[in-house]
Amino acid sequence: MSILLNRRLILAGALGAATAAAVPVRAVAAPAGRRRFGVTLHPYYSYVANIVGDAAEVVPIIPAGFNPHAYEPRPEDIQRIGGLDAIVLNGIGHDDFAGRMIAASAKPSLPVVESNADVPLLPAAGTAARAAGKVVNPHSFLSITNSILQVATIARELGRLDPDNAAAYAANARAYARRLRQLRADALAKLARAGNASLRVATIHGAYDYLLREFGLEVSAVVEPAHGIEPSPAQLAETIATMRKLDVQVIFSELNFPSAYVETIRRETGIRLYAFSHISHGDYAPDLFEREMARNLDTLVLAMAEAAP
Amino acid sequence: MHHQIVRRAGAERETLWVLLAAGVILASAALAVGLRAAPDADAPLAAHLIDSRTGLTAAEQGLYADLKAAGEEIAALRRAGGRAPTPEELAAEALPPFAADPSAAARGGHSWTLAGTGDGVAYAGVSAAPELAGSLVLRLDGHGADIWLKRAAEAPPAPPEDAALTAAGWKRIVSTFTAGVTR
Numbered sequence: 001m002s003i004l005l006n007r008r009l010i011l012a013g014a015l016g017a018a019t020a021a022a023v024p025v026r027a028v029a030a031p032a033g034r035r036r037f038g039v040t041l042h043p044y045y046s047y048v049a050n051i052v053g054d055a056a057e058v059v060p061i062i063p064a065g066f067n068p069h070a071y072e073p074r075p076e077d078i079q080r081i082g083g084l085d086a087i088v089l090n091g092i093g094h095d096d097f098a099g100r101m102i103a104a105s106a107k108p109s110l111p112v113v114e115s116n117a118d119v120p121l122l123p124a125a126g127t128a129a130r131a132a133g134k135v136v137n138p139h140s141f142l143s144i145t146n147s148i149l150q151v152a153t154i155a156r157e158l159g160r161l162d163p164d165n166a167a168a169y170a171a172n173a174r175a176y177a178r179r180l181r182q183l184r185a186d187a188l189a190k191l192a193r194a195g196n197a198s199l200r201v202a203t204i205h206g207a208y209d210y211l212l213r214e215f216g217l218e219v220s221a222v223v224e225p226a227h228g229i230e231p232s233p234a235q236l237a238e239t240i241a242t243m244r245k246l247d248v249q250v251i252f253s254e255l256n257f258p259s260a261y262v263e264t265i266r267r268e269t270g271i272r273l274y275a276f277s278h279i280s281h282g283d284y285a286p287d288l289f290e291r292e293m294a295r296n297l298d299t300l301v302l303a304m305a306e307a308a309p
Numbered sequence: 310m311h312h313q314i315v316r317r318a319g320a321e322r323e324t325l326w327v328l329l330a331a332g333v334i335l336a337s338a339a340l341a342v343g344l345r346a347a348p349d350a351d352a353p354l355a356a357h358l359i360d361s362r363t364g365l366t367a368a369e370q371g372l373y374a375d376l377k378a379a380g381e382e383i384a385a386l387r388r389a390g391g392r393a394p395t396p397e398e399l400a401a402e403a404l405p406p407f408a409a410d411p412s413a414a415a416r417g418g419h420s421w422t423l424a425g426t427g428d429g430v431a432y433a434g435v436s437a438a439p440e441l442a443g444s445l446v447l448r449l450d451g452h453g454a455d456i457w458l459k460r461a462a463e464a465p466p467a468p469p470e471d472a473a474l475t476a477a478g479w480k481r482i483v484s485t486f487t488a489g490v491t492r
Contacts, residue, residue: 093489120361120374120484136362136487145371145405148378174385177378185403188410198415213371214405216415216441 035162038080038087040095041068043141043279044115044154046289048088050176051155055165059084060284061101068094068280073101082106086161088113088154092121093138113157115150116140122213125206125222142279143210144184144293148177183290184214187297191215191304199307202243204253204262208276215300220246223265230261240268249307252276252299274303354483357475359458361484368416368442372434373456373482375405376447380454383432387449393430396421406434417442426450426468433465446479456482 035056039045048058061080062071078101081087089098091114102110121136140146155173159166201212202221209219223231223239231239243251248271253262255275266273276299277292354360361373382404386394399407399421406413407421419434419442429450436444443460446469457465457479466473474481 091488091492092486093491096489096491099492114486114488117486118377119486120370120377120482121487122370123362134487135490138489143374145374145378149374149381152378152381174382177382181403181405184405185408185410188408188412191411210374213367213374215412216368216371218367 035085035158035165036083037158038084038110040087040098041090041141041280042282042284043147043289044088044090045284046286047115047147047151047154047176048158049286051151051158051169051173052165053168053172055168056085056158056162058284061087061098064283065281071097073097073104077101078105081110084110086111086113086158088115088158090115090138090141092116092136092140093124094141111161113154115154118153119146119149122209125203125209125219137206137209139207139278140210141289142207142276142293142296143214144180144297145214146210147289147293148180151177151180179290180293183294183297187294187301188215190298190301199304200247200249202246202248202251202271204251204259205278207254207278208252211276211296211300215304220248223251223261230259236261236264240265243269243271250274250303252303254278256281272303272306274299276300357480358483359480361482365458365482366442369445369458371412372406372416372419372442372445373458373484376445376456377454379404379407380447380449383430383449384454387430393423393449395423396432407432415441419445422464424465424467424469426470431465431469433469435464436462446474458482 035052036059037048037052037056038059038061039048040061045058045060052058059080061077061084062068063077081102082105084107087098087102087110089095089112091112102108102112119140121140124135124137140150151173155169159169162169199217201217201219202223203219204223206219206222206224212219221239221242243265248269251262251265251269251271251273253273253275255277262273265271276296279289279292282288359365361370365373379399382402383394383399394402396407400409402408403410406416406419413419417439418437420437421432421434424431424433426448429448431449432447434445434447436442439460439462443458444463444465446457446465448455448457448469457469457474458481459465459477459479461478463477465479466477469479
């Protein structure tokens with residue numbers, strides 16, 4: 001009997017350890033009175049963590065390591081929604097799974113913060129462009145200005161839900177916005193030394209329009225038919241012809257998605273290739289957005305400097 | 310003598326039933342598609358409005374987003390300082406699009422001035438390259454910000470009120486929120 005009990009204990013322990021390993025997300029109960037705000041994507045974790053500081057807990061509902069482009073809701077992630085006071089969403093196509101998760105959770109009427117409510121959205125790029133601009137580019141978080149607009153909206157809405165901390169949220173949001181603006185100013189100062197601010201650009205993933213518009217740049221061509229899907233040989237040949245015709249100077253690829261077809265394009269066209277971060281990898285961290293965006297801005301400045309005549 | 314008529318081998322009747330069933334399925338599908346069709350295109354915007362998603366150049370889209378973000382910061386500076394900051398002060402804070410950086414040059418090289426509107430303030434940016442981005446006006450009152458555009462190297466009328474701006478050919482930029490299509 002005692003052996004059976006021990007076996008059960010070992011089994012329960014092993015299951016618990018396996019579950020903890022599979023869900024590397026902080027699930028510590030917040031102290032009494034401290035709100036718990038859910039997020040779906042890495043940049044939104046950074047935004048909300050910087051807005052709330054120690055006044056509330058930020059809970060990612062998707063464990064780190066999942067690609068948000070291909071995420072399928074899991075029961076344990078849906079269960080996590082039941083302990084939230086509100087959830088902050090991208091809401092324009094990058095976390096559309098969240099609505100179904102909330103509906104299936106213990107809190108189907110959970111307050112939702114639409115971060116992009118005040119962002120001037122751009123139409124989807126590449127083959128995702130359809131319905132006369134009604135399908136929008138969901139990557140508004142890959143931009144300093146649009147992140148500042150989202151941070152202001154999130155701080156305002158969380159302040160409404162948590163009035164005792166509203167003033168702190170507003171002050172934190174403004175301080176965070178100032179730091180983000182400084183990132184862009186630092187990048188532009190480097191660019192001023194480089195002396196050229198025009199570039200004909202192609203991107204592998206149609207995610208970077210918001211960022212490029214901050215520098216007055218427009219994407220001439222998007223290569224990838226959909227995120228993570230490689231183009232067919234015919235599409236690749238057409239892309240290479242298009243890039244030659246448009247006299248594209250720079251291709252922006254994506255970190256963490258090495259691919260043979262990107263190398264083919266580089267080899268065939270001789271165009272310089274640089275990689276941006278999509279900010280969807282690694283552990284959730286308050287400073288992740290600043291670190292990754294600083295790197296993206298440095299990459300953009302380097303590309304513009306190297307393309308200068 | 311017993312006669313029995315034996316029908317020749319064939320599946321005419323079954324074929325008829327299958328065709329009938331296929332017809333019913335097609336008809337109900339056509340009916341469902343007809344009833345659930347997406348609405349026609351939205352009503353066109355009024356003549357004095359322009360859509361940020363479809364009506365602006367890439368440079369104007371970037372400037373419009375920057376001005377929206379700047380509106381929040383200027384409102385906070387006004388509350389703290391009791392007066393509207395000048396464009397030079399905003400440039401010193403590295404606040405786009407007032408900061409004179411390579412981005413400003415690439416997006417039309419606007420020169421910014423401060424003007425009063427009666428119950429609020431306005432920042433007028435005259436473009437040096439209207440083919441890249443038109444001239445812009447950011448108006449702020451106690452309730453929020455609105456942004457106007459004219460594709461000319463032209464200052465707005467003073468004061469930049471709705472009627473005067475519209476009469477001079479300026480258009481107010483509007484943006485709409487569109488949720489994800491698979492939500």
